[in-house]
Amino acid sequence: MENQHNISPEVTFHAAHGDTKSVVKKIIRTTVVLSVITIIELGFGYAIFFIHKNPDYSRNLVLAIKGVIVILSLAKAFYIVSIFMHLGDEIRNMIMTIVVPLLLFVWFIVAFLWDGGSYKNLRNQYDRNHLEQSKVKVEKKEHGHGEGVKKEHGVE
Numbered sequence: 503m504e505n506q507h508n509i510s511p512e513v514t515f516h517a518a519h520g521d522t523k524s525v526v527k528k529i530i531r532t533t534v535v536l537s538v539i540t541i542i543e544l545g546f547g548y549a550i551f552f553i554h555k556n557p558d559y560s561r562n563l564v565l566a567i568k569g570v571i572v573i574l575s576l577a578k579a580f581y582i583v584s585i586f587m588h589l590g591d592e593i594r595n596m597i598m599t600i601v602v603p604l605l606l607f608v609w610f611i612v613a614f615l616w617d618g619g620s621y622k623n624l625r626n627q628y629d630r631n632h633l634e635q636s637k638v639k640v641e642k643k644e645h646g647h648g649e650g651v652k653k654e655h656g657v658e
Contacts, residue, residue: 539578540578543575547571
């Protein structure tokens with residue numbers, strides 16, 4: 503007896519790619535958009551590099567440029583997920599099932615970084631033991647390891 507599985511047409515989905523010209527146009531458009539965003543990001547990165555060469559640079563300007571770079575990176579990530587991972591073709595509930603936990607995960611990382619920075623600042627400001635330990639000075643020995651001990655005890 504031959505073991506055959508009947509596949510229901512309701513369960514099997516075939517990818518509908520349309521004609522080849524539209525697929526090629528979509529790939530070229532995606533490549534151009536991602537390339538342009540990447541070139542803009544690189545331009546902003548070089549701008550930050552040259553701004554840092556000026557001793558009186560504006561920290562707020564650098565922070566604003568970094569914010570724009572982050573926004574452009576998120577736009578690229580959204581575009582890549584939408585096109586190459588075909589999330590743009592899904593129904594809204596499927597998109598929300600993926601995007602909402604991702605946003606929660608990003609919030610989780612930001613919250614941990616914020617809390618860690620706060621802990622570090624408070625520890626540096628209020629912890630007496632931490633301050634005392636950081637003020638301990640280490641004397642540099644003239645001789646290598648153990649030389650002073652041998653001469654003090656008369657061992658050579």
